[in-house]
Amino acid sequence: MYVIEHALHIEKLASETIGYILGIDWKNSKSFGNGSTALSFNQKIQIIQDLKGLDKIDIQKFSDFMGIRNKFAHVLSIKTFDDFFNSGKNGADVKKNLIKYYGFENSEIDEGLKNKIYFYRLFSDLLQILTQKIAKHEFERGKKAFTSEYLLSVLSEVGNLENGDDVLKKAFKKVDPR
Numbered sequence: 001m002y003v004i005e006h007a008l009h010i011e012k013l014a015s016e017t018i019g020y021i022l023g024i025d026w027k028n029s030k031s032f033g034n035g036s037t038a039l040s041f042n043q044k045i046q047i048i049q050d051l052k053g054l055d056k057i058d059i060q061k062f063s064d065f066m067g068i069r070n071k072f073a074h075v076l077s078i079k080t081f082d083d084f085f086n087s088g089k090n091g092a093d094v095k096k097n098l099i100k101y102y103g104f105e106n107s108e109i110d111e112g113l114k115n116k117i118y119f120y121r122l123f124s125d126l127l128q129i130l131t132q133k134i135a136k137h138e139f140e141r142g143k144k145a146f147t148s149e150y151l152l153s154v155l156s157e158v159g160n161l162e163n164g165d166d167v168l169k170k171a172f173k174k175v176d177p178r
Contacts, residue, residue, distance in 0.1 A: 002116070003072040006123045007041070010065065013130045014044045020134050021051075042066060051133060058129050061101070064094045065122055081115035098122065 015033075019026025026032040031039050039047075045066055049059045067090050071078045078084050085095040098118040109117075158164045 003069060003119065006119070007065075007069040007073070010069075010123065010126050010130075011041045011044065013127060014041075014048050017130045017133050018044060018047055020138075041069070048130070048133075053133070053136070054129070057101075058125075060097060061122060061125055061129070064097050065126055067091075067094050068119065068122075080112065081119065082111065085115070101125075 015026045015029075018024070019029060019032050024032060027034075030037045032044070045062050048054075049062055068081075068084060071084050071087060071091070075087070078087060085091045098115075102118050102121045104114055104117075155168065158167055161167065
């Protein structure tokens with residue numbers, strides 16, 4: 001349940017992030033809502049991975065998370081992180097990545113607890129990545145709005161000057177000499 005509950009939080013935030021970026025009310029969306037026609041969790045994560053600005057490690061963290069989530073959600077015999085990490089090449093690769101990202105110096109920590117901490121840190125990183133995507137998009141949206149409003153204000157004020165039309169014509173010629 002620990003893995004599934006955390007996966008549900010990531011799926012919700014992935015839907016919110018994509019909806020926010022695309023200007024879609026994700027809760028009422030056929031693609032991102034909770035209805036039977038909604039995209040799968042995997043498809044939503046693939047869209048997130050396609051977004052510009054994610055580095056290879058962030059993309060891999062989403063893949064690792066999905067590998068864990070899918071095994072816990074679909075394989076009855078996977079009950080612990082050790083079960084997952086010992087379930088084959090994918091489990092072993094994910095374990096190696098988690099150690100690379102979050103390795104512990106203290107070997108006195110119980111392996112089960114260590115694995116749970118690895119997963120929680122992976123979850124926390126994904127929350128941060130998704131939250132930053134929303135923040136960056138909001139910043140860009142605000143910057144564009146400010147730039148547009150500022151430009152319109154400057155154009156209006158210059159246009160009101162005695163020789164404003166001439167100044168604007170000269171400025172536009174420098175930008176587009178056609």
